Amino acid sequence: ETGVTQTPRHLVMGMTNKKSLKCEQHLGHNAMYWYKQSAKKPLELMFVYNFKEQTENNSVPSRFSPECPNSSHLFLHLHTLQPEDSALYLCASSQDQGSGGGEQFFGPGTRLTVL
Amino acid sequence: GQNIDQPTEMTATEGAIVQINCTYQTSGFNGLFWYQQHAGEAPTFLSYNVLDGLEEKGRFSSFLSRSKGYSYLLLKELQMKDSASYLCAVVDSNYQLIWGAGTKLIIKP
Numbered sequence: 001e002t003g004v005t006q007t008p009r010h011l012v013m014g015m016t017n018k019k020s021l022k023c024e025q026h027l028g029h030n031a032m033y034w035y036k037q038s039a040k041k042p043l044e045l046m047f048v049y050n051f052k053e054q055t056e057n058n059s060v061p062s063r064f065s066p067e068c069p070n071s072s073h074l075f076l077h078l079h080t081l082q083p084e085d086s087a088l089y090l091c092a093s094s095q096d097q098g099s100g101g102g103e104q105f106f107g108p109g110t111r112l113t114v115l
Numbered sequence: 116g117q118n119i120d121q122p123t124e125m126t127a128t129e130g131a132i133v134q135i136n137c138t139y140q141t142s143g144f145n146g147l148f149w150y151q152q153h154a155g156e157a158p159t160f161l162s163y164n165v166l167d168g169l170e171e172k173g174r175f176s177s178f179l180s181r182s183k184g185y186s187y188l189l190l191k192e193l194q195m196k197d198s199a200s201y202l203c204a205v206v207d208s209n210y211q212l213i214w215g216a217g218t219k220l221i222i223k224p
Contacts, residue, residue, distance in 0.1 A: 045214075103148070103163065
């Protein structure tokens with residue numbers, strides 16, 4: 001595997017379900033990001049981890065819970081989501097978080113639908 | 116507040132030239148990125164500008180004017196595969212990336 005991978009690619013869940021999104025980067029980067037992308041809206045930064053430590057939480061509801069066990073892996077745990085949480089969730093990594101992190105490398109995303 | 120403005124959608128003809136504009140109002144400036152995102156795929160890096168002027172990279176060029184809070188992405192010799200969304204993003208004074216909503220470019224034969 002190369003670059004940034006995400007699983008699953010598609011996820012449909014009910015509002016009472018618990019699921020997790022997984023991201024893995026094979027680039028040796030130190031910073032990892034979760035973004036939410038909704039149609040015709042700017043990318044919304046959700047969380048940033050730098051050297052496994054959370055450095056940003058942009059007022060994300062607690063029904064989204066990130067986990068970063070090491071510099072290569074990032075998870076987003078989902079619980080009691082709302083239909084408005086349906087979106088494309090993108091994971092990205094960069095060498096570090098300085099200067100905007102430099103170039104960010106994105107995974108293909110998880111298309112989430114909440115029923 | 117911080118704001119990035121780009122046209123929502125543009126249409127151009129195969130073989131032609133198109134310019135996608137981006138204007139920004141941010142708290143500080145530490146560089147500007149352009150990314151390309153094909154439908155259903157991940158955004159991919161195109162260019163980074165931090166100094167004024169034009170950066171050319173093959174068929175794609177990116178221009179920056181910091182005094183005007185303005186950038187553009189110029190695509191030459193358009194090909195059908197250039198149909199995608201183009202995202203403008205600015206690094207602010209806190210080194211956070213502020214993203215525009217993207218410009219959907221439609222290429223017609």
